[in-house]
Amino acid sequence: MNASVEITELDVSFFGRPALRRVSVSFPARGISLILGRSGSGKSTLLRGINRLNEEFEGCASTGRVRVDLGRGLCDIYPESCRGAAGDKPEPAAAGRAQGSGEERGVQALSLAELRRRIGMLFQTPNLFPMSVYRNLALPLTLTGLCTQKEAPDRIRTALEYVGLWKELRGRLDLPAQGLSGGQQQRLCLARLLALEPALLLLDEPTASLDVHASRHIEELLRDIARERAVIMVSHSLSQALRMGGSVWICEQGSIKPACPEKGGAQGFAAEKNLSEELLAKLLE
Amino acid sequence: MSRARASNGAARPAPRNRLRGLPLLRFASRFAAVALLGCLGALFAFLLFKGGPVLDRELLFGNTPSLDAILGLRPVWDGIWPALAGTLCLVLLTLCLALFPGIGCGVYLAEYAGPRAKALAGAAVDVLAGVPSIVMGLFGFTVILFLRRSFLPEANTCLFLASACLALLVLPVLIVSTREALEAVPRDLRLCAAALGLSRAARLRHVLLPVAARGIWSGVILALGRSAEDTAVIMLTGVVANAGLPAGLGAKFEALPFAIYYITAQYQSQEELARAFGASLVLLLLAGGLMLLASRLASGYRRRWAGGKA
Numbered sequence: 001m002n003a004s005v006e007i008t009e010l011d012v013s014f015f016g017r018p019a020l021r022r023v024s025v026s027f028p029a030r031g032i033s034l035i036l037g038r039s040g041s042g043k044s045t046l047l048r049g050i051n052r053l054n055e056e057f058e059g060c061a062s063t064g065r066v067r068v069d070l071g072r073g074l075c076d077i078y079p080e081s082c083r084g085a086a087g088d089k090p091e092p093a094a095a096g097r098a099q100g101s102g103e104e105r106g107v108q109a110l111s112l113a114e115l116r117r118r119i120g121m122l123f124q125t126p127n128l129f130p131m132s133v134y135r136n137l138a139l140p141l142t143l144t145g146l147c148t149q150k151e152a153p154d155r156i157r158t159a160l161e162y163v164g165l166w167k168e169l170r171g172r173l174d175l176p177a178q179g180l181s182g183g184q185q186q187r188l189c190l191a192r193l194l195a196l197e198p199a200l201l202l203l204d205e206p207t208a209s210l211d212v213h214a215s216r217h218i219e220e221l222l223r224d225i226a227r228e229r230a231v232i233m234v235s236h237s238l239s240q241a242l243r244m245g246g247s248v249w250i251c252e253q254g255s256i257k258p259a260c261p262e263k264g265g266a267q268g269f270a271a272e273k274n275l276s277e278e279l280l281a282k283l284l285e
Numbered sequence: 286m287s288r289a290r291a292s293n294g295a296a297r298p299a300p301r302n303r304l305r306g307l308p309l310l311r312f313a314s315r316f317a318a319v320a321l322l323g324c325l326g327a328l329f330a331f332l333l334f335k336g337g338p339v340l341d342r343e344l345l346f347g348n349t350p351s352l353d354a355i356l357g358l359r360p361v362w363d364g365i366w367p368a369l370a371g372t373l374c375l376v377l378l379t380l381c382l383a384l385f386p387g388i389g390c391g392v393y394l395a396e397y398a399g400p401r402a403k404a405l406a407g408a409a410v411d412v413l414a415g416v417p418s419i420v421m422g423l424f425g426f427t428v429i430l431f432l433r434r435s436f437l438p439e440a441n442t443c444l445f446l447a448s449a450c451l452a453l454l455v456l457p458v459l460i461v462s463t464r465e466a467l468e469a470v471p472r473d474l475r476l477c478a479a480a481l482g483l484s485r486a487a488r489l490r491h492v493l494l495p496v497a498a499r500g501i502w503s504g505v506i507l508a509l510g511r512s513a514e515d516t517a518v519i520m521l522t523g524v525v526a527n528a529g530l531p532a533g534l535g536a537k538f539e540a541l542p543f544a545i546y547y548i549t550a551q552y553q554s555q556e557e558l559a560r561a562f563g564a565s566l567v568l569l570l571l572a573g574g575l576m577l578l579a580s581r582l583a584s585g586y587r588r589r590w591a592g593g594k595a
Contacts (some may be wrong), residue, residue, distance in 0.1 A: 053480055056479050118482070123480075135590075139492075140482065140483060143487045144481070
């Protein structure tokens with residue numbers, strides 16, 4: 001199996017309290033990978049370990065190895081010092097250092113900011129900047145150096161068209177983004193991510209704050225996006241896992257395991273065990 | 286059924302207590318707000334009543350023609366124009382000296398400092414905030430004495446010294462307001478900016494500072510008001526009763542708070558006292574005008590940052 005993310009013995013702790021314990025997992029290069037588990041099981045920490053966002057939290061220490069495919073094969077994203085003994089705090093601005101085969105060389109010059117740009121992340125609640133719709137999309141594009149102010153409108157239009165917002169917002173790009181509905185805001189966040197051309201998407205319960213209709217819309221978009229790139233999604237909802245398909249992992253007390261190694265996916269798991277969705281949900285809790 | 290009723294009955298007293306407490310709290314808060322507005326209104330009315338009748342060209346320029354006085358072509362002997370100009374220079378120079386270190390220190394404490402540095406610098410800022418203004422004035426005066434006795438015998442109290450001492454006085458306000466405004470930026474917004482691939486500097490410059498701008502500007506406005514009204518510091522560091530328009534950074538100067546103090550300390554007639562009230566009104570208008578300008582600048586900046594397609 002081609003992997004988009006390969007995690008080996010990842011330990012993450014905050015102020016000495018472990019959040020992830022020796023997690024080893026590999027996510028496929030295409031399609032949706034779902035991580036299920038109850039609150040506090042370490043799902044979001046695992047997700048943030050993939051784009052090194054845990055380092056933005058005080059008292060965080062990570063050890064282990066995380067390799068991500070950003071288009072040039074698997075590359076180590078943590079500095080070498082983090083791969084050894086536990087307790088070493090990663091340097092926030094350190095670039096990932098390549099190790100091993102020739103195809104891993106590409107990450108040497110990759111800065112932390114560039115790494116995060118190429119691993120897009122969508123949060124539970126739409127996190128829009130308190131500025132206009134246009135500026136929300138243009139600011140990261142221009143600040144990351146992906147395009148100039150002149151080129152930005154075309155990219156913005158393409159991204160908005162992809163998430164189906166262009167028709168709705170065409171004449172309102174200069175209005176405050178926070179005035180949009182919850183579903184529109186989350187789609188705008190998705191458009192902002194896609195405009196940055198990420199190689200991989202991390203989604204931290206992206207539909208948790210949305211109503212059913214808006215959730216379905218986002219799910220459709222995600223299924224479409226997952227055809228071209230890897231999507232790793234954290235969810236609370238087993239019904240969502242059943243709808244989305246893809247491979248499923250269960251996160252529990254800081255460790256992770258596949259929901260059904262033989263058949264793969266939540267549907268296979270449910271069918272094999274002959275369990276109703278409600279019962280399965282109870283078991284997962 | 287009976288159990289449910291019993292549990293309902295047990296739960297009742299708490300909401301009743303809350304209901305009993307809330308109107309009192311509501312009344313107390315409303316009373317505090319109304320009292321504040323009442324005090325402010327009474328102050329304005331009193332100053333208007335006392336100083337309004339003398340608020341004219343003569344109060345500002347005395348017998349000197351207005352244009353000559355403004356351009357400094359002829360001295361103003363019995364008007365408060367030099368004091369007004371001196372206060373304006375003092376406030377602007379103080380802000381120039383205090384803005385960068387104040388906001389910079391606040392940014393450092395909020396964004397870059399480790400826990401130990403935060404605690405140390407935080408304590409230092411608290412101590413500085415607790416220094417009475419007369420002590421700050423005395424410090425400035427001592428600095429001049431030291432300079433005169435050591436390697437700068439020509440040194441004297443002046444506009445620059447007064448501004449520097451005032452800048453030290455308002456520095457904690459700027460530091461604390463900047464730090465608090467930045468620390469109040471929602472964590473989600475910080476994470477989002479980081480996750481989008483913005484560098485630390487870009488996050489600070491383009492997201493955090495603009496979001497925190499309102500809080501930072503509140504600090505600037507407070508610092509502005511403080512530097513316009515403080516008398517104790519400038520009394521020991523360069524203000525005089527008759528200096529004319531400020532002639533330079535190293536010159537003595539006049540200032541409205543000192544002019545008000547000077548007139549009220551030795552007035553001979555009710556007309557002279559009325560001039561002091563007039564000067565107070567002018568000081569209030571000057572401070573209010575500068576604050577209005579500052580908040581206009583702040584809201585304009587925020588509008589430019591947040592809105593539009595560019």
